[in-house]
Amino acid sequence: DGGITQSPKYLFRKEGQNVTLSCEQNLNHDAMYWYRQDPGQGLRLIYYSQIVNDFQKGDIAEGYSVSREKKESFPLTVTSAQKNPTAFYLCASQGGGVGPNGYTFGSGTRLTVV
Amino acid sequence: QKEVEQDPGPLSVPEGAIVSLNCTYSNSAFQYFMWYRQYSRKGPELLMYTYSSGNKEDGRFTAQVDKSSKYISLFIRDSQPSDSATYLCAMSRSGGSNYKLTFGKGTLLTVNP
Numbered sequence: 001d002g003g004i005t006q007s008p009k010y011l012f013r014k015e016g017q018n019v020t021l022s023c024e025q026n027l028n029h030d031a032m033y034w035y036r037q038d039p040g041q042g043l044r045l046i047y048y049s050q051i052v053n054d055f056q057k058g059d060i061a062e063g064y065s066v067s068r069e070k071k072e073s074f075p076l077t078v079t080s081a082q083k084n085p086t087a088f089y090l091c092a093s094q095g096g097g098v099g100p101n102g103y104t105f106g107s108g109t110r111l112t113v114v
Numbered sequence: 115q116k117e118v119e120q121d122p123g124p125l126s127v128p129e130g131a132i133v134s135l136n137c138t139y140s141n142s143a144f145q146y147f148m149w150y151r152q153y154s155r156k157g158p159e160l161l162m163y164t165y166s167s168g169n170k171e172d173g174r175f176t177a178q179v180d181k182s183s184k185y186i187s188l189f190i191r192d193s194q195p196s197d198s199a200t201y202l203c204a205m206s207r208s209g210g211s212n213y214k215l216t217f218g219k220g221t222l223l224t225v226n227p
Contacts, residue, residue, distance in 0.1 A: 004157075038123050042202060042219040065154070066137075090157055101213070103156035107120075 005090050006106035009081035012114050013078070013085065021076045021109045026087065029102070031094040032074035036087045037108075038062060043090065049074055078111065086113045117141050120203055120218025129227050137203035137218045140145040140184065144205040144216075147179050149188045152200045152220065161201075162188070193225045 004025045017087040023032065035043040045058030049068040063082025068074055074093075078085045080086050085097045120137045125155055146165055150158035167181045171206075174177045176189040186205075190197055203218040 035217075037182075040219055042118075042120070042217075045214060045218040048214065088155075092157075103160065105159070107157045108155070112156070 004091055004093055004104055004106035006068065006109050007090075008109060009107070011109055011111045013111060014114060016080045018077055018079050021078070021091075021111070022087055023074045023076065023106060024072055025074075025091075025093045025104075026072060026094055027095070028071070029093035029095035029104070031072070032068070033092040033094070034058075034064075034066065034074070035090045036075045036090065037090060038087050039084060046076065046089075085109060085111055116184060117216050118184045118205060120221060122221055123226055124222040124224065126226060127193055129193060129195060129225055131193050133141070133197070133223060134226075135190075135201050135221050135223070136185060136202075137185040137206055138183075138185050139216075141205075141207075141216075142181075142184070143207045145208060146206045147177070147186045148204040149175075149177055150202040150204060150217075152225045154199075165216065166185075172194050176181070195225050197227050198224045203217045215216060 007022045022083055033048040034046040037043050044060050047066040049055035054072050055066050065077045073087050081109045085091050089109045120140045148163040149161045151161045152158040162177045162180045164177050167179050170177045172193045178187045200220040200222050202220040204215040206215050
């Protein structure tokens, strides 16, 4: 089945550590996105990539980094510079469908700082 | 002023009630208006979308867009306990490939049996 796979589902990070969240899609979509969701805050865009080997900062990119070496993969690294990383992280991809029909979300990774 | 405003609730209704959810926005360039449903600890799923102004109906759900007032609504008729979720409105400037969505904060809805 086509879709987006995020892993792990739950992740715990110690203070000062970098962690990488995985996002893989087999939908052959060109564009991929990372969002952060906090309680009562909706979804905020961290980074997005419209094509392999290219990506742009979203609204809250500080403390995060990404790479897009393959069309199928868009990993997000939460660095030690991110002061408040505890949140629910959502990956999405878009392409192929007209308008919002082509936009698909993964099931998310919940990151907790311990 | 935030681009998209949505009352986070929470909203609690009895089974069978008509539910009204809404969002306001400030950016007149938005053309696509979406409603996503998100169950706890899951990714959002697209419920409905509307292009420009007008109404759209799908079963028990009706989406309305009033661009003159910069106001969108989602109505749920005969609400069911399975409708209990967070409802997020989202908007975008275009519908083609490679566009970004701007989300409201989401409204937490509970439908009590």
